[in-house]
Structure formats: structure tokens, C-alpha cells
Amino acid sequence: MTTDTENTIGKREMTINMGPQHPSTHGVLRLELVLDGEIINKVTPFIGYLHRCFEKYAEEVKDYSKVIPYTDRMDYVSAINQEHGYVLGIERMLEIEVPDRVEHIRVIVAELQRIASHLLGIGAFGLDLGAFTPFLYCFTEREKILDIFERTTGARLLYNYMAVGGLMRDVHDDFKKDTTEFVKTFRPKIKELNDLLSYNEIFIKRTANIGVLPEKVAINYAASGPVLRGSGVKWDLRKNDPYSIYDRFDFDIPVGTGEVGTLGDCWDRYIVRVRELEQSLRIIEQAVEAMPDEGDVMEAIPKRIRPKEGELYVRTESPRGELGYYIISDKSANPFRIKARTPSFVHLSMLPAISTGALIADMVSIVGSIDIVLGEVDR
């Protein structure tokens, strides 16, 4: 009896592939699970199925402004926030001052996109756990935002709306009316979502005390956004490292408190996203009031973008976390190197750390709670 057979008999492990076509892995992600019965001993995520060489293309393109449509395609669920980060980086390199009206429109549009992205994250999380209806309620609301975007930018998902130094086109005439009306109708819907899903006992049973991410591990893994805030760290780039005009608005940062389970579990990450919806509404209201009416959105757009030699790391708060662009320019019109540091890539690398010992059903809620988008992971 060689030792080999002994340990195989003792440990009847089964290796299962969850994905890349698995219905609940938010896109093309393959998780190799080593199972002992229902309990997961080891998780190894395999990525790269959606790798479209964003960074290689950014170097091939002849112009900084031609990269913008490609930043949309990284995290296609929150396209505006990807553009916002990139555009702020280039403007900081060219030291361009953007008119106030543009800044306000950018903040409103970014916050609307944050709500739309969170709605998808929350809906998909509920859907993974079997709650089909909240998913569709979230999407009905999301459609209203996409309608506003369609009237303003012309597109529904990938907008290419921001240009370096301004916007591609001005907002449509009753933009303010639509936005305030949306804010008014959306607020009660958050309460309805809470009653239907967030405080539903079965949902709590499925998400509390699961996938606990302690604060130290979160910081060491450079988690950011709702995942970091879910573990109790009060860290939001809009407040801690303010960019654009976020310092003019007052809003607070919801943080996980371990209300139903331990601090940093799936439920905390989820409830942080739900409470962020409310904060985004507050920002939108203040921004819509403070938005100056006159001012041409295209005046500060430079004819040719040729930044001086140097490099810069700009980071913004995308709905999934800290989105950073590391841009190196060598004085020519071609970008020398653009590295996109995307939050989902980092959060997915944490998956093995927080999900060993969980059950298969928990694996689904852990993946749902870190709300990853594979376009952003693979770039």
C-alpha cells in the first residue's frame, strides 16, 4: 500500500471547473475549485478570456484622444467613470483648466453612471442567490438612467462622451429636468429594494458571515471601493484624494459595520453599495443646482494633444473601486505607455484568500459580492 493510495482514499477531492460559461460568474471567468464534498479547499481563478490588449492598442494609436473610446470598453458597465479618470489624467498632464460647467456635467454624469453600475451589481448579486425579481426592478431603474444618457450623449452603454478638455457635445436641453425627476422617482425605490432584498432574512442567511475580508488583508491586497469600505475602512477617493470638483459637494461615505454578521462579510459589501446609491443622489442634486448654465463645453479642447515629457499616476473612484491610469509620455503625439490599474483585477486576486473553506453556494455569493466585471479584469 503505497502512501499515494492512502492519501487519495482519505481525501476524496474532486476538481470542478466553475465557468468560463458558468451562469453566475459575471462574464468569462474560470474558477477551478478543488472540492472535498461541498467544501472548497482551493480556488484558482483563470483569467485572460476577454484580454483585448488595451495597453498595446493605447501605444499603437496615433493620438491621445483616440484612446478614449477604448477606455469605455474596459469596464463596460461604468464607461463614463473610465473616461473620467483618463481624461483627468491627460488634462493634468497638459495643465488645461476646464470650464466649471463641464466639471459639473462630468460629476452629474459620473454619479448617474455609478448608480446604474451599482444597480447592475446589486441586481446580479440577488440573481445569483435566486432572487429573480429584484434584478428586474433594478434594471427598470437602470433603463431610466440609460435613457437620460441616450438623450445627452447619443449612446446607451459606451458613450465616448468626454473629450480631453471638455465634452464631445453639450447636454440636451431638459437635462436638468430629467435628472431631478429621476432623483425624485428613484429615492422610494431604494427603500423598496431594501425591504425586498437587503433585509430579507433568507438573503441575510446567504450572505452574512460569508467571505469575510478582514481590514488588514483588504489593505494588503490593495482592495478599494465598496470592497474596502465593506471591511470598515473609511476610504473613498472622492473624499480622501479629491479630484475634479468633488470637494464642493457634501456627502458621506457609507462603511460596513457588521450589522448582520461579522465585519467585512458579503452582506456588508452589498449594503455599502446600496447606501452609496443614496449618496450619489445627494451629489447629483447639489451638482444640478450648482451647474452654471452658460459656458461652451468644447472651448478648452486642444487641437493637438502633445504633452511634455513626464509621467503621471491619476486615480479616480470608479463604482468598483480605485481606477488608476499610469501614463508615460515621451513628448510625441503617441502615448509611450498607459497602464490601467483596474479594481476588479485586484479584487479577483483576493478571491482565494477569502473563499477557502466556503461551500459552493457561498462561492457564488462571494463572487457576486466583490462585483467584478471581466472586461476590466482582462483589459
Place this chain on the structure above:
Amino acid sequence: MLNDIKVGWRTFRSIFKGMGITFGHLFSPSVTLQYPEERMELPKGARARLYVNIDDCIGCNLCARACPVNCIDIETVPSTADVDLGVTSTGNPKRFWLTRFNIDMAKCMYCDLCVHPCPTDCIYMVPEYEYSEFDRTNLVYHFSNLKPDMVASVKVKAEIEAEEKLKQKEELARQKAELAKKKAEEQAEEAKPKSDEPAAGDPGKDIKPETKPVSDESDKDESKPETKTEGAEPAADETGKEGIKPETKPESDEPAANDSDKEGIKPEAKPDNSDADSDESSKKENGE
């Protein structure tokens, strides 16, 4: 056991609250749009399909250069002196025959980057979203409205014109060279060697007069068909901006497919499906 009962009670309460909400939604109106009967009309500025008003196009190629995926393919032939192509609606004089203006809508990603640089605003996006095709080649839209024989004759004329211009230029160059030689001899006689050579920009660089408008985008008013005249840009960025020089493409074998000129308000730029012959597709009312 007590805790279980408390959890059980909370479970029931949250279940009944949830069921109350869904029961309420049972009677709220549905948001579905029955597609073929009830259609979603896109707002005015929706970016759904590219359309080029070919009469206003001056062949400046700025849109082809701005497109990140290079899905716009333009072939222009300089118009000879005797033909006056008239003026676009925005007052720009037209100096090129547009023998081929294809947009491959299958490659287009609707990023709207081509619409902004156009000096005459002749390329814009039309809110029409029902243009799917069975055959992918049908998605290549041919916007130029010159018939194949017209294209051939224009090209021939352009060739002749180009040779004449070439001859004139060589003559000019020869005269200038003689002048310079004479002057050099005089200076040699005064035994004071002149240090400067003749100014740069010797004319022999470009044989065919490239159809290059002044590349300063903002300069809207006229597009001189001279050879490339650079402003104060240092030569270093030459390659950067001139990457895609739209000089005339090597003669593509298939005759430029013409048709699908679009009159009328509703742009129906329906391409004919085969490149070989170019009869009007059924939707066009103005047959040849």
C-alpha cells in the same frame, strides 16, 4: 431554541413584506414595449448609424484619419482646371472627385470621433437602428455617387493634368537652377564664396501634386491643393500626423461601385450587394 423562534419570526416578517411588494407590482403597469408594433424612437442626437451627405464632402479625409478603427475609406482624384465642381452648402470650394467613399458599418464603433473634425459637417449620425443585414459585405456603405465610366474618365483627365503640371514644374526648376548657377558664377568672380545654399524645399520632392489640404483643422475656409505646407511644426512630428497620407490609393482593380446616392430626407444609403455591377437597389427611386 428561543433564538430559532426569533429568527423564524423575523424570516416570516421579511417574507411577508417581500411578498407584499411583489403583490403590489402584480398590478402596476408593465414597461414592456411590444417591438414590431410599438417602436422605440431614438432621441434626436442618437448615434445609431453614419450617414454622409456626399454633395457637401470636399474629400479632406479628416474623418478617415480621426477614425480609431479605420473603417472609412476615401479615394479622391484632383479635379482638373477646366471642370468647376461648385461650392458646398457651407461655402467650401470642392476640388476633388470623390471616386470612392466607403464606410464599413460592421467595423464602426459609433464613437462619433469622425463627426467633429469635418469642416463641412457632411458626416453625421442618423438615429436609425434597423439596418441589419444577412451578408456582412452589405454593411459596407458606398456613399460616392460617380458612375464607373465617369470615374474612369475623371482619372484619365487627372493623369494628363498631372503630367502637364509636372512638366511645368520641371521647367521651373531648371530655370531656377540656371539662375542660381549664374548667380553663383558672379559671386565666384567676386572671389567671395557665398555661404548659404539655395533655400530648402527643393521642388523635386513630390512628383504627383499630392491632394493635401492644409492640415490645420481649424482653418475652415479653404483647402489649398498645394503640396504639404507645414506650419511651424518641426519636421520631427512629420510621421506622427501624416501617418495615413490619403494620397490616391493604388488603382483598386474593381471599378468603384457607385449608386446609393441619397436624395430625399430619409437617408436610405442602401448599398448594392455586389461590387461588380452597380444597378440601383430597389429602394432608390431615381434609377440611372
Place this chain on the structure above:
Amino acid sequence: MKNTEELFEYLATHFGEDLFTIEGGDIGEKWITIPAERLKEVAKFLRDDDSLLLDMLMCLSGVHYPDDNELGVTYHTHSTENSHKLTFKVRVSVDNPVVPSLESIWKTADWHEREAYDMFGIIFEGHPNHTRILCPDDWEGYPLRKDYVPQEFYQGITTRE
């Protein structure tokens, strides 16, 4: 809340003047270049020293400098407590691109280093799972190098027309 100059001075006092040089382009941030042998030690100090506490490695990116034939890795770190930022780089020659892995100090470096290896061919010694992350494992060449030419075929699929 220290700005970058004070951080550099603090490091200079601690590690001695000659260890690194402060550089920076016309625009953007300043950074320091640390020789590869002392990288791990300096990084450990950056994270654990209580007046620095750079506990979050924001971004680790590989860069290829074709003109001086070098491969570089840029580390952007910042501290959640005293929220200051520090950028440091390491430069190695192309023919033996070996950089010590900082995976043991900042866990997030694990995947970023694998991506740098996958895209640039920088070898991180001491990395637990040193394989390609985005491209398939048997892909030849390192895509993000400036002189990279894609291979003709990959398992029968033409990858270059």
C-alpha cells in the same frame, strides 16, 4: 501628511545618500530609482516604518525602455494612515531582467507581477506562482515590448495576417 520631497529626504537619511537618485519629468510626479538588489529591503522598510506606513501598493507596472535597452518596474504606493504617496522604480537590462518579487510584502503584487512577466518578460524571483496570467501559457514573446512582433500561428490559428 508629508510631500514627496520630505519622504525622499527621510529615506536618504535612513539609507544613505548614494542609494537612489531623485528623478522626474517636466510634468507629473517625482520618483526614485532603487537598485534591484536592495529593492526588497527598502520596500519592507517603506511598509513597516511607522512614520511612512506605505501599506497599500496602488499599482505595479512594467515598462520597456527600448532606447536604453532596459526593462523597468514602477511601484506606486500610498499610505492609508497618513495618506501620502511615494513612487519608486527599478531598472534592469533586457537580457537578464530579474527583479526580486515583493509579493511577500504587498499581497496585491502577486497578480501584478505575473502580468508584468506575461507582458514584458520581467522575471520576479521568489514569486510563488510565476506563470502567465493573461495570455495562454504557451504564447511566445512578450506582447507589450516595443519590438514585439506577434507569432505567425498559434495552434493553427493565424495570429498575424
Place this chain on the structure above:
Amino acid sequence: MNLFANITSLPSILLHAAIPLTIILVYALVAIWGERKIAGFIQDRLGPMRVGGFHGWAQSIADLLKLIQKEDIIPTDASKFLFKFAPFMMFAASYAAFAVIPFSSGYIGSNINIGVFYLLAVTSLLTLSIIMAGWASNNKWSLLGGMRSAAQMVSYEVPTIATVLTVIVVTGSLNLMTVTEMQAGNDTLGFLPNWLILQNPFLIVAFIIFFISILAESHRVPFDLPESESELVAGYQTEYSGMRWAMFMLAEYADMLLLSLLGAVLFFGGWNSPFGEFMSGPTWGFFWFMLKGLLLVFVMMWIRWTLPRYRVDQLMHICWSILIPLSFINLVFVALWELIF
């Protein structure tokens, strides 16, 4: 033993077999379409609208035709016979149980005096067929799905039997026809129909436990672990397609109807009309009975589109440490209540 003594009554046997079959088939088609419509309206959308005109009533018939012409795939080295036989056994189990359901005062399949006992015995065949399907399709996911659903069904039969027992303690007879006849008339507390649920307060608790366990028994959310699409792809049904899969769907809906009708008989007075003598009689009886059954089915569907689903161990925890002890304690209280009143 002359097997063929009642050969002459073969046609009547076939007739008795045909009636529940038509009820099940018609009900299944309507229920599938109904579930999609209810799901649609709950989610602010319309559900099927196209097939067959008004509100897409012919949708499930179209589905049936589609499934019939689907290719019949049997995975390689799956055990052929078990793979083919599992869906039919599953349907047969719930179909056989319809024999003892008293559809109306005029009609009952077979008026045997051990009705409930027979019904519960036959429905336990379902568990067997699910394990058979799970194991036979030679696929990791279906094996896991099969294991889970077997554990779930076996454990949830215990509270079902316990609650049915409480009702039998009150009625004293296993024969469903007599159980229904006992609940005729409406003089409890004056005008209320004297259904069993109103006779004894603890029977309301018994009904709640019964309803939860029949939810689990017929794999409905929040207990639809076996084929929870998000985890095990489709549980034991993964490898089935075409008519075999349709048979599974049919069996699932038939099982749902069976258990709802059982609940209607035991707690809501079967074919007795809620207004006592008014509108009662064989045909009205059938109408009331189906109405109560379909109402319970509607509640099941309504729950399905509201709640997320439980995890396997939570499901077991609920069954073993809450439902079973509660149902037995309830049995004692019901008996005490009967003793006192």
C-alpha cells in the same frame, strides 16, 4: 386467482386512469403558461404575448411542439436504461398518487380507506427517480444535484408526514373522501365553513409547516437547491433535453398540483363549498376543489418570484432542527385540543 376476472371492466379502468391524466396535462400546460405570466406581471413586464394571439395562450403548446422535435441526446457511457427510465418513473410516481384524490363528491379514482398512506408511499418514489437521473447522466454536476435533492426530499417527507398525521388525528380516517365529507357544512362560529383549519388553531400551525415542506418537496424556491441554476448549472436535469426534459417539467408541475390538492383536502375542505349548501354538488364541488388547489399553486408561484434560495445546510437545519420538532410538538397540542373540545 383469476387475474382477468374484471377484464370486462378494463374500459372503466382506462377511463378512471384517463381522467386524472387529462386533468394533469391540461393543468400542466396552463400552469407553465400561468407561471410565466405571473412572473411577468410581478416583474412589471408582460410575459408571453405572441404565440396564439391574446396574451400568448398557446405558448406552452408551442413549447411542447418545440421539445418534441428536439434531438434526443443521451450522454456517452451513461447507463442507458436508467437514464431513459428516470423521467417516466418520476411522472408515474406523482400520477399514481392522483388515484386517491377526491376530485368531487361524485368522482374519486379509488375510494380506498388507506388513501393518505398510499399517497405518501407512492410519492417517495420521486426521490428514487431523481437519484437515478442524477447518477445515470454520468456528469459531476448532476451527481451533486441528485445527491442534494435526495437528501432534501427524504428529510422533508418527515415534517410532511408529521403534519398529515396531525390532521388524521383530528379526522380519525385515512380515506380522503371521508375526510372531505367530515368538513361539509358551515356552522363553526356561526357562518364560517367548518374546514379543518378553522376547527383547531394548532392546525393553522400545522398547515404552515405543511406548506413549507411541500414547497421543499416539489423543489420550489426557496428550496429549489437541486436545479439551482446558479450553482449546479441544472442539477440532475443537466444532461436531459427534448421530451425527456419535458417529462421532468411535467412531473414537477404534477407533483406541485398533487401536494396542493392534498393540502386543499386536508385543511380547506376539499370539494366543500365555502358557503355551505349554496353552490355545492358534484360539479360545483370539482370547481371549488380545483380553485383551492390552484390558489395554493398560485401562492407557490408568488413565493418563487419573491425570495432568494437557501443553501443546502441551511435547508437541512430548518428541516431537522425547526420543522420536525415543531410539527411533533404541534401534534401533541392538536391532540390535547381535540381532547378538551
